Amino acid sequence: MTTLETTIPSCTPMKDETLAPIFEKVVAGIPLSLEDGLQLYVTKDLWSVCALAHTVRTSLHGNDAFFNINRHVNYSNVCALSCKFCDFYRKKGDEGAYEHSIEDIENEAKMAIESGATEMHIVGGLHPWLPFEYYTKMLSTIKKLAPMIHIKAFTAVEVVHLARISKRGRDGIAGISSVISELVEHGLGSLPGGGAEVFDERVHDEAYKGKISGEQWLDVHRVAHELGLNSNATMLYGHIETRAERIAHMITIREEQDKCLASESSGKFQAFIPLPFIPGVSELSPLPGPSGIENLRTIAIARLMLHNIPHIKAFWIMQTLHMAQHMLQCGADDIDGTVMWYDITKVESSTTTQEQSITDLCRAIRDAGFTPVERDTLYRTVERDGKVWSVR
Numbered sequence: 001m002t003t004l005e006t007t008i009p010s011c012t013p014m015k016d017e018t019l020a021p022i023f024e025k026v027v028a029g030i031p032l033s034l035e036d037g038l039q040l041y042v043t044k045d046l047w048s049v050c051a052l053a054h055t056v057r058t059s060l061h062g063n064d065a066f067f068n069i070n071r072h073v074n075y076s077n078v079c080a081l082s083c084k085f086c087d088f089y090r091k092k093g094d095e096g097a098y099e100h101s102i103e104d105i106e107n108e109a110k111m112a113i114e115s116g117a118t119e120m121h122i123v124g125g126l127h128p129w130l131p132f133e134y135y136t137k138m139l140s141t142i143k144k145l146a147p148m149i150h151i152k153a154f155t156a157v158e159v160v161h162l163a164r165i166s167k168r169g170r171d172g173i174a175g176i177s178s179v180i181s182e183l184v185e186h187g188l189g190s191l192p193g194g195g196a197e198v199f200d201e202r203v204h205d206e207a208y209k210g211k212i213s214g215e216q217w218l219d220v221h222r223v224a225h226e227l228g229l230n231s232n233a234t235m236l237y238g239h240i241e242t243r244a245e246r247i248a249h250m251i252t253i254r255e256e257q258d259k260c261l262a263s264e265s266s267g268k269f270q271a272f273i274p275l276p277f278i279p280g281v282s283e284l285s286p287l288p289g290p291s292g293i294e295n296l297r298t299i300a301i302a303r304l305m306l307h308n309i310p311h312i313k314a315f316w317i318m319q320t321l322h323m324a325q326h327m328l329q330c331g332a333d334d335i336d337g338t339v340m341w342y343d344i345t346k347v348e349s350s351t352t353t354q355e356q357s358i359t360d361l362c363r364a365i366r367d368a369g370f371t372p373v374e375r376d377t378l379y380r381t382v383e384r385d386g387k388v389w390s391v392r
Protein backbone atom coordinates (compact mmCIF):
# COMPACT_ATOMS: atom_id res chain seq x y z
CA MET A 1 0.00 0.00 0.00
CA THR A 2 1.30 3.44 -0.85
CA THR A 3 2.33 5.71 2.01
CA LEU A 4 2.21 9.36 1.15
CA GLU A 5 3.68 11.05 4.22
CA THR A 6 6.43 12.69 2.26
CA THR A 7 4.18 14.34 -0.28
CA ILE A 8 1.07 15.17 1.71
CA PRO A 9 2.27 18.57 3.01
CA SER A 10 2.14 19.90 -0.55
CA CYS A 11 -1.67 19.81 -0.35
CA THR A 12 -3.46 23.10 0.06
CA PRO A 13 -4.87 23.67 3.57
CA MET A 14 -8.28 22.08 4.05
CA LYS A 15 -11.31 24.29 4.51
CA ASP A 16 -13.53 21.40 5.59
CA GLU A 17 -12.02 19.96 8.75
CA THR A 18 -14.29 16.90 8.63
CA LEU A 19 -12.04 15.70 5.82
CA ALA A 20 -9.02 15.45 8.13
CA PRO A 21 -9.59 11.80 9.22
CA ILE A 22 -9.99 10.79 5.58
CA PHE A 23 -6.78 12.55 4.64
CA GLU A 24 -4.98 10.80 7.50
CA LYS A 25 -6.20 7.44 6.21
CA VAL A 26 -4.92 8.22 2.72
CA VAL A 27 -1.53 9.25 4.13
CA ALA A 28 -1.36 6.02 6.15
CA GLY A 29 -2.41 3.89 3.17
CA ILE A 30 -5.65 2.74 4.84
CA PRO A 31 -8.43 1.91 2.36
CA LEU A 32 -11.31 4.39 2.48
CA SER A 33 -14.76 3.22 3.57
CA LEU A 34 -18.17 3.77 2.01
CA GLU A 35 -18.79 6.58 4.51
CA ASP A 36 -15.47 8.21 3.60
CA GLY A 37 -16.38 8.10 -0.07
CA LEU A 38 -19.76 9.69 0.61
CA GLN A 39 -18.12 12.43 2.66
CA LEU A 40 -15.82 13.17 -0.29
CA TYR A 41 -18.94 13.50 -2.45
CA VAL A 42 -20.84 15.88 -0.15
CA THR A 43 -18.10 18.18 1.08
CA LYS A 44 -18.19 21.67 -0.36
CA ASP A 45 -14.40 21.68 -0.15
CA LEU A 46 -13.97 20.07 -3.58
CA TRP A 47 -10.52 21.55 -4.12
CA SER A 48 -9.06 19.82 -1.07
CA VAL A 49 -10.43 16.53 -2.40
CA CYS A 50 -8.85 17.25 -5.78
CA ALA A 51 -5.57 18.34 -4.19
CA LEU A 52 -5.33 15.11 -2.22
CA ALA A 53 -6.15 13.04 -5.30
CA HIS A 54 -3.46 14.98 -7.17
CA THR A 55 -0.96 14.16 -4.42
CA VAL A 56 -1.79 10.46 -4.72
CA ARG A 57 -1.46 10.43 -8.53
CA THR A 58 1.83 12.33 -8.27
CA SER A 59 3.20 9.85 -5.75
CA LEU A 60 2.41 7.06 -8.23
CA HIS A 61 3.35 8.66 -11.54
CA GLY A 62 5.30 11.84 -10.86
CA ASN A 63 4.60 14.42 -13.52
CA ASP A 64 3.86 11.87 -16.25
CA ALA A 65 0.50 11.80 -18.00
CA PHE A 66 -0.17 8.91 -20.35
CA PHE A 67 -1.76 8.62 -23.77
CA ASN A 68 -1.61 6.07 -26.55
CA ILE A 69 -2.00 5.91 -30.30
CA ASN A 70 -4.95 3.68 -30.84
CA ARG A 71 -7.83 2.95 -33.11
CA HIS A 72 -11.27 2.04 -31.82
CA VAL A 73 -13.35 -0.36 -33.89
CA ASN A 74 -17.03 -0.97 -33.20
CA TYR A 75 -17.67 -4.00 -35.41
CA SER A 76 -21.48 -3.92 -35.14
CA ASN A 77 -24.17 -1.94 -33.35
CA VAL A 78 -26.73 -4.73 -33.65
CA CYS A 79 -27.49 -5.95 -30.15
CA ALA A 80 -29.81 -8.51 -28.61
CA LEU A 81 -30.17 -6.31 -25.50
CA SER A 82 -31.78 -2.89 -25.04
CA CYS A 83 -30.00 -1.23 -22.12
CA LYS A 84 -31.91 1.92 -21.20
CA PHE A 85 -28.82 4.14 -21.07
CA CYS A 86 -27.54 3.03 -24.48
CA ASP A 87 -28.10 5.00 -27.69
CA PHE A 88 -25.62 2.89 -29.64
CA TYR A 89 -27.60 -0.30 -30.19
CA ARG A 90 -29.91 -1.03 -33.11
CA LYS A 91 -32.05 -4.00 -33.94
CA LYS A 92 -31.43 -5.86 -37.19
CA GLY A 93 -33.17 -3.95 -39.98
CA ASP A 94 -33.33 -0.67 -38.03
CA GLU A 95 -32.11 2.42 -39.80
CA GLY A 96 -28.40 2.82 -39.05
CA ALA A 97 -27.87 -0.83 -38.07
CA TYR A 98 -24.54 -2.12 -39.36
CA GLU A 99 -22.04 -4.92 -39.11
CA HIS A 100 -18.53 -4.72 -40.46
CA SER A 101 -17.20 -7.46 -42.71
CA ILE A 102 -13.81 -9.05 -42.12
CA GLU A 103 -12.61 -6.98 -45.11
CA ASP A 104 -13.71 -3.83 -43.24
CA ILE A 105 -11.73 -4.98 -40.22
CA GLU A 106 -8.75 -5.64 -42.46
CA ASN A 107 -8.97 -2.07 -43.72
CA GLU A 108 -9.16 -0.81 -40.14
CA ALA A 109 -5.98 -2.72 -39.35
CA LYS A 110 -4.25 -1.20 -42.37
CA MET A 111 -5.27 2.28 -41.23
CA ALA A 112 -4.07 1.48 -37.72
CA ILE A 113 -0.66 0.51 -39.10
CA GLU A 114 -0.65 3.65 -41.25
CA SER A 115 -1.30 5.85 -38.22
CA GLY A 116 1.43 4.15 -36.17
CA ALA A 117 -1.12 2.78 -33.67
CA THR A 118 0.06 0.43 -30.95
CA GLU A 119 -3.46 -0.71 -30.04
CA MET A 120 -6.78 -1.64 -31.60
CA HIS A 121 -9.68 -1.41 -29.17
CA ILE A 122 -12.58 -3.52 -30.41
CA VAL A 123 -16.07 -3.76 -28.94
CA GLY A 124 -19.60 -4.06 -30.29
CA GLY A 125 -23.16 -5.10 -29.57
CA LEU A 126 -24.28 -8.65 -28.77
CA HIS A 127 -24.99 -9.60 -32.35
CA PRO A 128 -27.57 -12.40 -32.44
CA TRP A 129 -26.38 -14.11 -35.63
CA LEU A 130 -22.68 -13.53 -36.23
CA PRO A 131 -20.92 -16.86 -35.59
CA PHE A 132 -18.06 -17.33 -33.14
CA GLU A 133 -15.72 -17.79 -36.11
CA TYR A 134 -16.36 -14.15 -37.11
CA TYR A 135 -14.66 -13.00 -33.91
CA THR A 136 -11.67 -15.34 -34.15
CA LYS A 137 -11.25 -14.44 -37.84
CA MET A 138 -11.33 -10.76 -36.92
CA LEU A 139 -8.49 -11.24 -34.43
CA SER A 140 -6.34 -13.45 -36.65
CA THR A 141 -6.80 -11.13 -39.64
CA ILE A 142 -5.50 -8.18 -37.62
CA LYS A 143 -2.63 -10.18 -36.14
CA LYS A 144 -1.56 -11.43 -39.55
CA LEU A 145 -1.40 -7.91 -40.92
CA ALA A 146 -0.12 -6.16 -37.81
CA PRO A 147 1.54 -8.59 -35.40
CA MET A 148 2.88 -5.78 -33.19
CA ILE A 149 -0.50 -4.17 -32.56
CA HIS A 150 -2.04 -5.09 -29.22
CA ILE A 151 -5.68 -6.13 -29.53
CA LYS A 152 -7.79 -5.08 -26.58
CA ALA A 153 -11.20 -6.48 -27.32
CA PHE A 154 -14.57 -7.66 -26.07
CA THR A 155 -16.12 -6.54 -22.81
CA ALA A 156 -17.07 -9.16 -20.25
CA VAL A 157 -20.63 -8.90 -21.60
CA GLU A 158 -19.43 -9.85 -25.08
CA VAL A 159 -17.25 -12.66 -23.70
CA VAL A 160 -20.31 -14.24 -22.03
CA HIS A 161 -22.22 -13.78 -25.31
CA LEU A 162 -19.40 -15.51 -27.20
CA ALA A 163 -19.51 -18.39 -24.71
CA ARG A 164 -23.24 -18.75 -25.45
CA ILE A 165 -22.95 -18.65 -29.23
CA SER A 166 -20.06 -21.12 -29.18
CA LYS A 167 -22.20 -23.44 -27.05
CA ARG A 168 -20.04 -23.07 -23.97
CA GLY A 169 -22.52 -20.93 -22.06
CA ARG A 170 -23.61 -23.76 -19.80
CA ASP A 171 -20.05 -24.65 -18.83
CA GLY A 172 -19.80 -21.73 -16.40
CA ILE A 173 -16.27 -20.59 -15.58
CA ALA A 174 -14.75 -23.42 -17.64
CA GLY A 175 -16.67 -22.17 -20.69
CA ILE A 176 -15.47 -18.59 -20.14
CA SER A 177 -11.91 -19.80 -19.69
CA SER A 178 -12.10 -21.87 -22.86
CA VAL A 179 -13.50 -18.94 -24.89
CA ILE A 180 -10.88 -16.46 -23.65
CA SER A 181 -8.10 -18.99 -24.29
CA GLU A 182 -9.30 -19.49 -27.85
CA LEU A 183 -9.50 -15.74 -28.42
CA VAL A 184 -5.95 -15.39 -27.07
CA GLU A 185 -4.76 -18.06 -29.52
CA HIS A 186 -6.12 -15.85 -32.30
CA GLY A 187 -4.51 -12.66 -31.03
CA LEU A 188 -6.47 -11.20 -28.11
CA GLY A 189 -4.11 -9.28 -25.82
CA SER A 190 -6.31 -7.90 -23.05
CA LEU A 191 -9.89 -7.07 -22.06
CA PRO A 192 -11.35 -3.56 -21.98
CA GLY A 193 -13.29 -2.51 -18.90
CA GLY A 194 -16.73 -1.88 -20.37
CA GLY A 195 -20.03 -3.42 -19.38
CA ALA A 196 -19.49 -3.10 -15.64
CA GLU A 197 -21.94 -0.15 -15.38
CA VAL A 198 -22.72 -0.07 -11.64
CA PHE A 199 -22.57 -3.31 -9.67
CA ASP A 200 -25.93 -3.03 -8.00
CA GLU A 201 -28.95 -5.28 -8.42
CA ARG A 202 -31.51 -2.47 -8.21
CA VAL A 203 -29.72 -0.38 -10.83
CA HIS A 204 -29.12 -3.46 -12.99
CA ASP A 205 -32.79 -4.46 -12.92
CA GLU A 206 -34.02 -0.96 -13.66
CA ALA A 207 -31.57 0.13 -16.34
CA TYR A 208 -29.92 -2.91 -17.94
CA LYS A 209 -31.96 -5.96 -17.09
CA GLY A 210 -30.86 -8.90 -19.20
CA LYS A 211 -27.22 -7.89 -19.05
CA ILE A 212 -24.77 -10.05 -17.08
CA SER A 213 -24.68 -9.41 -13.33
CA GLY A 214 -21.81 -7.73 -11.50
CA GLU A 215 -20.71 -11.16 -10.23
CA GLN A 216 -20.53 -12.51 -13.78
CA TRP A 217 -18.60 -9.45 -14.95
CA LEU A 218 -16.08 -10.03 -12.15
CA ASP A 219 -15.88 -13.76 -12.97
CA VAL A 220 -14.88 -12.98 -16.56
CA HIS A 221 -12.15 -10.57 -15.46
CA ARG A 222 -10.93 -13.01 -12.81
CA VAL A 223 -10.58 -15.73 -15.44
CA ALA A 224 -8.79 -13.31 -17.79
CA HIS A 225 -6.38 -12.33 -15.00
CA GLU A 226 -5.73 -15.99 -14.20
CA LEU A 227 -4.93 -16.58 -17.86
CA GLY A 228 -2.37 -13.77 -17.69
CA LEU A 229 -4.38 -11.00 -19.37
CA ASN A 230 -4.59 -7.51 -17.96
CA SER A 231 -7.89 -5.67 -18.06
CA ASN A 232 -9.53 -2.40 -17.13
CA ALA A 233 -12.65 -1.60 -15.10
CA THR A 234 -15.25 1.05 -15.82
CA MET A 235 -18.21 2.62 -14.03
CA LEU A 236 -21.05 4.20 -16.00
CA TYR A 237 -22.44 6.80 -13.62
CA GLY A 238 -24.77 9.78 -13.51
CA HIS A 239 -28.05 8.07 -14.44
CA ILE A 240 -30.32 6.33 -11.92
CA GLU A 241 -27.66 5.16 -9.47
CA THR A 242 -26.94 6.85 -6.14
CA ARG A 243 -23.55 8.11 -5.07
CA ALA A 244 -23.45 5.36 -2.42
CA GLU A 245 -23.92 2.78 -5.18
CA ARG A 246 -20.99 4.32 -7.07
CA ILE A 247 -18.75 4.10 -4.02
CA ALA A 248 -19.84 0.50 -3.37
CA HIS A 249 -18.93 -0.27 -7.01
CA MET A 250 -15.44 1.16 -6.53
CA ILE A 251 -14.96 -0.82 -3.32
CA THR A 252 -15.95 -4.04 -5.11
CA ILE A 253 -13.32 -3.37 -7.80
CA ARG A 254 -10.73 -2.59 -5.12
CA GLU A 255 -11.49 -5.82 -3.24
CA GLU A 256 -11.31 -7.84 -6.44
CA GLN A 257 -7.92 -6.29 -7.21
CA ASP A 258 -6.74 -7.13 -3.68
CA LYS A 259 -7.70 -10.77 -4.23
CA CYS A 260 -6.07 -10.75 -7.64
CA LEU A 261 -2.79 -9.29 -6.34
CA ALA A 262 -2.73 -11.83 -3.50
CA SER A 263 -3.29 -14.73 -5.92
CA GLU A 264 -1.00 -16.30 -8.46
CA SER A 265 -2.73 -14.49 -11.33
CA SER A 266 -0.30 -12.72 -13.60
CA GLY A 267 -2.98 -10.36 -14.95
CA LYS A 268 -4.65 -7.53 -13.07
CA PHE A 269 -6.77 -4.40 -13.41
CA GLN A 270 -4.56 -1.69 -14.89
CA ALA A 271 -6.92 1.26 -15.00
CA PHE A 272 -10.24 2.43 -13.66
CA ILE A 273 -12.29 4.55 -16.03
CA PRO A 274 -15.30 6.50 -14.74
CA LEU A 275 -17.64 7.03 -17.71
CA PRO A 276 -20.25 9.77 -17.38
CA PHE A 277 -23.73 8.91 -18.63
CA ILE A 278 -24.45 10.89 -21.79
CA PRO A 279 -28.22 10.95 -22.43
CA GLY A 280 -28.14 11.09 -26.26
CA VAL A 281 -31.33 9.50 -27.57
CA SER A 282 -31.33 6.66 -25.06
CA GLU A 283 -34.40 5.63 -23.09
CA LEU A 284 -32.94 7.54 -20.13
CA SER A 285 -32.48 10.70 -22.20
CA PRO A 286 -34.87 12.77 -20.04
CA LEU A 287 -32.16 12.55 -17.34
CA PRO A 288 -29.60 15.36 -17.55
CA GLY A 289 -26.43 13.35 -17.00
CA PRO A 290 -23.73 14.40 -14.53
CA SER A 291 -22.36 17.95 -14.42
CA GLY A 292 -18.73 18.86 -15.09
CA ILE A 293 -18.14 19.32 -11.37
CA GLU A 294 -19.64 15.91 -10.61
CA ASN A 295 -17.35 14.38 -13.23
CA LEU A 296 -14.31 16.09 -11.76
CA ARG A 297 -15.23 15.02 -8.25
CA THR A 298 -15.85 11.43 -9.34
CA ILE A 299 -12.38 11.19 -10.93
CA ALA A 300 -10.77 12.54 -7.75
CA ILE A 301 -12.76 10.18 -5.54
CA ALA A 302 -11.89 7.22 -7.77
CA ARG A 303 -8.19 8.03 -7.29
CA LEU A 304 -8.66 8.14 -3.52
CA MET A 305 -10.85 5.03 -3.20
CA LEU A 306 -8.80 2.83 -5.52
CA HIS A 307 -5.30 2.93 -4.05
CA ASN A 308 -4.47 -0.48 -5.58
CA ILE A 309 -5.41 0.37 -9.19
CA PRO A 310 -2.39 1.97 -10.86
CA HIS A 311 -4.15 4.24 -13.35
CA ILE A 312 -7.24 6.45 -13.38
CA LYS A 313 -8.28 7.38 -16.89
CA ALA A 314 -10.11 10.52 -17.96
CA PHE A 315 -11.53 9.15 -21.23
CA TRP A 316 -11.43 12.39 -23.23
CA ILE A 317 -14.00 11.29 -25.75
CA MET A 318 -16.70 11.13 -23.09
CA GLN A 319 -15.29 13.78 -20.76
CA THR A 320 -14.12 16.21 -23.51
CA LEU A 321 -10.45 17.02 -23.90
CA HIS A 322 -10.87 20.27 -21.96
CA MET A 323 -12.33 18.49 -18.95
CA ALA A 324 -9.70 15.76 -19.25
CA GLN A 325 -7.06 18.47 -18.78
CA HIS A 326 -8.67 19.52 -15.48
CA MET A 327 -8.97 15.87 -14.48
CA LEU A 328 -5.24 15.39 -14.92
CA GLN A 329 -4.86 17.91 -12.10
CA CYS A 330 -7.42 16.10 -9.94
CA GLY A 331 -6.27 12.48 -9.82
CA ALA A 332 -6.28 11.20 -13.42
CA ASP A 333 -3.01 10.21 -15.07
CA ASP A 334 -4.26 8.96 -18.47
CA ILE A 335 -6.50 10.44 -21.15
CA ASP A 336 -6.72 7.49 -23.60
CA GLY A 337 -5.58 7.96 -27.16
CA THR A 338 -6.01 9.25 -30.65
CA VAL A 339 -9.16 7.05 -31.02
CA MET A 340 -10.18 8.06 -34.60
CA TRP A 341 -13.62 6.44 -34.62
CA TYR A 342 -15.88 5.90 -31.65
CA ASP A 343 -19.48 5.07 -32.19
CA ILE A 344 -20.72 4.06 -28.76
CA THR A 345 -21.31 7.10 -26.61
CA LYS A 346 -20.11 10.56 -27.40
CA VAL A 347 -20.42 14.01 -26.07
CA GLU A 348 -23.56 15.60 -27.47
CA SER A 349 -23.31 16.91 -31.03
CA SER A 350 -20.00 15.13 -31.64
CA THR A 351 -19.72 13.22 -34.87
CA THR A 352 -18.77 9.57 -35.07
CA THR A 353 -15.37 10.33 -36.51
CA GLN A 354 -13.46 11.62 -33.54
CA GLU A 355 -9.75 11.99 -33.61
CA GLN A 356 -7.17 13.95 -31.73
CA SER A 357 -3.77 14.26 -33.31
CA ILE A 358 -0.76 13.31 -31.26
CA THR A 359 0.25 16.97 -31.32
CA ASP A 360 -3.10 18.05 -29.86
CA LEU A 361 -3.06 15.38 -27.16
CA CYS A 362 0.49 16.28 -26.15
CA ARG A 363 -0.34 20.00 -26.16
CA ALA A 364 -3.38 19.38 -23.94
CA ILE A 365 -1.25 17.39 -21.50
CA ARG A 366 1.53 20.00 -21.45
CA ASP A 367 -0.98 22.83 -20.99
CA ALA A 368 -2.30 20.99 -17.95
CA GLY A 369 1.23 21.01 -16.50
CA PHE A 370 2.31 17.42 -17.19
CA THR A 371 4.80 15.54 -19.29
CA PRO A 372 3.15 13.52 -22.07
CA VAL A 373 4.26 9.90 -22.13
CA GLU A 374 3.15 7.64 -24.95
CA ARG A 375 2.34 4.22 -23.55
CA ASP A 376 1.27 0.96 -25.08
CA THR A 377 -1.77 -0.96 -23.83
CA LEU A 378 0.27 -2.47 -20.98
CA TYR A 379 1.57 0.95 -19.91
CA ARG A 380 5.08 0.37 -21.22
CA THR A 381 6.75 3.50 -22.55
CA VAL A 382 6.74 3.69 -26.34
CA GLU A 383 9.80 4.88 -28.20
CA ARG A 384 8.98 6.00 -31.67
CA ASP A 385 10.48 7.22 -34.90
CA GLY A 386 7.40 8.15 -36.90
CA LYS A 387 5.39 5.01 -37.53
CA VAL A 388 8.19 2.76 -36.31
CA TRP A 389 7.95 2.08 -32.60
CA SER A 390 9.16 -0.19 -29.83
CA VAL A 391 8.49 -0.44 -26.10
CA ARG A 392 10.81 0.00 -23.18
Ligand code: SF4
Binds near residue numbers: 083086087089
Ligand atom coordinates in the same frame (compact mmCIF):
# COMPACT_ATOMS: atom_id res chain seq x y z
S1 SF4 B 1 -24.87 -1.23 -23.65
FE1 SF4 B 1 -24.01 -2.89 -24.86
S2 SF4 B 1 -25.26 -4.66 -24.30
FE2 SF4 B 1 -26.45 -2.85 -23.70
S3 SF4 B 1 -27.73 -2.38 -25.48
FE3 SF4 B 1 -25.87 -1.16 -25.69
S4 SF4 B 1 -24.55 -2.42 -27.00
FE4 SF4 B 1 -26.15 -3.77 -26.18
